[in-house]
Amino acid sequence: MYGRMSKHPSLSGLRTFNVAARTLSFKRAADQLGLTPTAISHQIKTLEQALGASLFERRVRQVELTARGRELADAIAPAFRSIADAVERFSGVDGRHVVTLGAGPVFASRWLVPRLDAFWQALPDVDLRLHHSPMPVYQQLGQFDLAVAWGDGQWADMHIEPLLRIQVTPVHAPEVQSQAVRLEAPGDVLALPLLHQRNHNGWLQWLQHAGVDPAGAELAGSTFEDANVLLQAMLDGKGAGLGILPFVADDIASGRLIQPWPMTVDPGDAYYLIYNSRALEREPVRKVRDWLQQQMKH
Incomplete structure (x- = not known):
């Protein structure tokens, strides 16, 4: 995208890049620096031109670091951390x-x-x-x-x-289990909507540990990237998910979540x-x- 370095980059441009690299969002970087996303984008583009390298891959709603961007972020982050530490000591x-x-x-x-x-x-x-x-x-x-x-x-x-170290175990809100779905054996959980984090691997691991052959099972349900959003979906009765112990221990003790079986799995x-x-x-x-x-x- 760019050729060799044309001039030395500005310190303000590097600072902007440091925040954008940490947040992976021009909007969040703008909020932290008191600028507009357009100003952040302009500073990053100016920095890329000065360095002769593309630092971010622009997506629709997010940005990702290129290999050169990751290299630069790893190099300058400790320097800005040291500056912050020095300012803290003096102020x-x-x-x-x-x-x-x-x-x-x-x-x-x-x-x-x-x-x-x-x-x-x-x-x-x-x-x-x-x-x-x-x-x-x-x-x-x-x-x-x-x-x-x-x-x-x-x-x-x-x-x-x-x-x-954590353990995971199936949990669901009280309203999820209807009279039509009786959770007696571990395999009965497949009759419920299953909630996943990132992929189906967690449920596959637990089912195998419980002696359930998941071959042919659809494992139907929603998949979440954020564990907090997944947990909220479980609390809202959207399906059964793998709760993380000790994080959901209080929810189980209070009855907000039900643990149908005592078996747990160490995810590794x-x-x-x-x-x-x-x-x-x-x-x-x-x-x-x-x-x-x-x-x-x-």
């Missing part, structure tokens, strides 16, 4: 410290938010800034002091600590705490890391 108010944590929306809403009171009591001088984006957090670690990443834990060039992946090599040089970051690990023992 801190009343000895307060800011620690930035990256996490997915379901972990943040279902595990972290209920524990914020305990966090404030344990670390009253730390302001926690929570960020999430459509991209996996391990792909944008330079934006955070710490991050809680979901996956297999096999990521290069970062420190990785096991944090939380887990939550890990990840951070760059120099992150723990800051005492507030070490304190947040220790608090997260201590909470997992409760």
Whole structure:
């Protein structure tokens, strides 16, 4: 798309790119920077011309980084993180410290938010800034002091600590099971609309674990990208889904969701705490890391 670099890019252009790369949205970048999406697009195009490389693939409602864009994002994110850290050290108010944590929306809403009171009591001088984006957090670690990443834990060039293993189990709202559908054996769940996250693999894994041959089963139902939206669909009675334990434990205990069978499945992946090599040089970051690990023992 572009030839060789024609001139040095501006710092403001790189800053705009850094935010757009983190959010994967010109609109969200515009909101954060106090600009218009058109201005963001113009700055990105100017940066691409200066570098002689295409940085984003433009889609209808979103943008994605090209290989060169990912390379640039990985290179400049730590620099902007260092600048933010320096500004915090020089402009801190009343000895307060800011620690930035990256996490997915379901972990943040279902595990972290209920524990914020305990966090404030344990670390009253730390302001926690929570960020999430459509991209996996391990792909944008330079934006955070710490991050809680979901996956297999096999990521290069970062420190990785096991944090939380989960189990999944079928759950549904009370109104889903009608008199016409009696859930006695695990295979009976196939008579209900099934709710999926990203693909059918989760249900296939659980059915096989329960001794149900899913061959020929339609596994009909809706598929969701966002685990929080999937959970809301389950709570609204749209079908049966695989609930994540411990995230839905309170919903089961209160009767908002029903767990028809006690069997659970370990999906294989887990939550890990990840951070760059120099992150723990800051005492507030070490304190947040220790608090997260201590909470997992409760």
